[in-house]
Amino acid sequence: MKPVRAFLDNIAVVLHRPHFPENIGAAARAAKNMGIRRLIVVDPLDCDLTRILKMATHAAEDVVATMEIYDNLREALGSFQYIIGTTARTGSQRRTIMDPRDIARRVVSISRTNKTALLFGPENRGLANRELKYCHALVTIPTSQEFASLNLAQAVMIMTYEIFRAAEQPPESFTPKLATSFELEAMYDHLQETLAKIHFVNPENPEYWMRSLRRFFSRIGLQAREVKIIRGICRQIEWYGEKMAFEAVRQVRAQDKGIDSISCLD
Amino acid sequence: MKPVRAFLDNIAVVLHRPHFPENIGAAARAAKNMGIRRLIVVDPLDCDLTRILKMATHAAEDVVATMEIYDNLREALGSFQYIIGTTARTGSQRRTIMDPRDIARRVVSISRTNKTALLFGPENRGLANRELKYCHALVTIPTSQEFASLNLAQAVMIMTYEIFRAAEQPPESFTPKLATSFELEAMYDHLQETLAKIHFVNPENPEYWMRSLRRFFSRIGLQAREVKIIRGICRQIEWYGEKMAFEAVRQVRAQDKGIDSISCLD
Incomplete structure (x- = not known):
């Protein structure tokens, strides 16, 4: 033994x-x-x-x-x-x-x-x-x-x-340190929120696509670093949306200002 | 499945x-x-x-x-x-x-x-x-x-x-039908009795040699036919002993008779 x-x-x-x-x-x-x-x-x-x-x-x-x-x-x-x-x-x-x-x-x-x-x-x-x-x-x-x-x-x-x-057999090849379930679940929450925002998943029924994503990531076995990258992409998507909104508002405001200044000139 | x-x-x-x-x-x-x-x-x-x-x-x-x-x-x-x-x-x-x-x-x-x-x-x-x-x-x-x-x-x-x-794996080579435990135990009883008779084992403590014999026969895996052969040998040993005894008695009797007849002639 x-x-x-x-x-x-x-x-x-x-x-x-x-x-x-x-x-x-x-x-x-x-x-x-x-x-x-x-x-x-x-x-x-x-x-x-x-x-x-x-x-x-x-x-x-x-x-x-x-x-x-x-x-x-x-x-x-x-x-x-x-x-x-x-x-x-x-x-x-x-x-x-x-x-x-x-x-x-x-x-x-x-x-x-x-x-x-x-x-x-x-x-x-x-x-x-x-x-x-x-x-x-x-x-x-x-x-x-x-x-x-x-x-x-x-x-x-x-x-x-x-x-x-x-354990009595020689082990398989080395496996790197994977992300914890805590890190993964926070990522899935984040991902679901983002995917709903961009209307990739239906906010009323996000489960269908989320299940597929879970299967995909589980098969790969994500490392903590990769979880961070995915959440970084989510943040950037949100940032992009907000930036687009902000720019649009600024543009509209600029147009409004232009119109205003035009109207002021009247 | x-x-x-x-x-x-x-x-x-x-x-x-x-x-x-x-x-x-x-x-x-x-x-x-x-x-x-x-x-x-x-x-x-x-x-x-x-x-x-x-x-x-x-x-x-x-x-x-x-x-x-x-x-x-x-x-x-x-x-x-x-x-x-x-x-x-x-x-x-x-x-x-x-x-x-x-x-x-x-x-x-x-x-x-x-x-x-x-x-x-x-x-x-x-x-x-x-x-x-x-x-x-x-x-x-x-x-x-x-x-x-x-x-x-x-x-x-x-x-x-x-x-x-x-059962999911391909089976090992064919194993013939073995003797039942009932047949084996009767054989071991018979064997012990016979071995005690011929003083191969000590009748007071037969276990030592019997254990070795059990290990040996278990390893082989005896078939019913082989159990019969072993019991047949036991029976023959007993027969041999009895025959020897019988002959010896007859011889002694014959000698006695000879002596008797001699003495009768006296």
Whole structure:
């Protein structure tokens, strides 16, 4: 057995709206089994520590003790540079769905320089599209067609197990440091505002184009510097609009003044 | 997603002395997720169906409904031709410990013609040596060195997941039909008796050599025909002993008679 790799400290398990404290505890145990110690819980329905700790067992107490609890997902994911969403749904999404083994190899490479989140949805319905939009990659755990719904902690087990196993393989090529979700989301807000302003997207229904843009940027994997460039372009577009408005007003005013002076001459 | 392969019907999850009904239910669900529907429980501490079904969920109800319950392990394993024992212990055993991924590939090949059991021990201590002796192969799920103890149902999840994944790969070479555990155990009993008779093993402590013989035969993978041959040899050894005894007695009797007749002649 090889020692726990340092990069595992860059990986967190994020549970969005878990219903049962037992699943939080079992997920903590599974993560700890595979050397992952950071657990984030977003808007849990019930966070009964006794029930959590019963399933976590004594050995994963530290994971529960340092568990972070957030009210909303966007905030919880803010500091992460790479977010992997788990989903059993393959129909509705038009995005590429990856295999746990392939994504695990990518995670080993990316997490050396980037905070990486493994995001899991609620027990009853999984992650909705509005939650999957934060993700850079989607993964589906292969199952029997008869019964595809895995228990939450079981899904955590398989994903963390695959990552632990992938660490035994030589890593893929070096991945540069990516922008955080906080930086990305602020960029998307900015971009949406700008694109609405220039009437590239319909302000009443901006989602269609924004989804495409998210998919495009997620596939590339933006770095912080590139996020700054895109926001710079947005600012310049706004500046341009304002400048055009200002110039137009000045011109009109100049014309008005001319007319005025003409009228004064009368 | 590919259809459930027929060979998965030849695989059973066997839980030896599970303590918590929730783990039985969660194991049933995990197995069903990966297309395995046969669940055997041996001497469970608590078999509360309500608690089992809560974790199994509606979708794995059929696995629980057809679950087989046995009093003793030997009987439970009787009909299986290939038995894989899961163990976290690597120190005490001098047998080769396999990786879940490697054993999964072997299972895909073997289970096409052989009933295969995945054997899991009790939550608190795992499988003891007296239980591991039934196994043809041992497997340890790799974990962080810090915390190696997996939840029972989580271990079932990983093993069944690996087998399901291995089914997607082209199978290894063909494996012939092996002897059942029932046939093997009867052979080992017979062998031990015979070896004690010929003073190859100490009747007070036959375990040392018997363990070596089990390891040897497990590695080979005996077929039913070969088991018959070995038992045939045992029978012949006994026959030989009896024959030697009989002849010796006859000879002595003949001598006695000779002596008698001589004495009669006196």
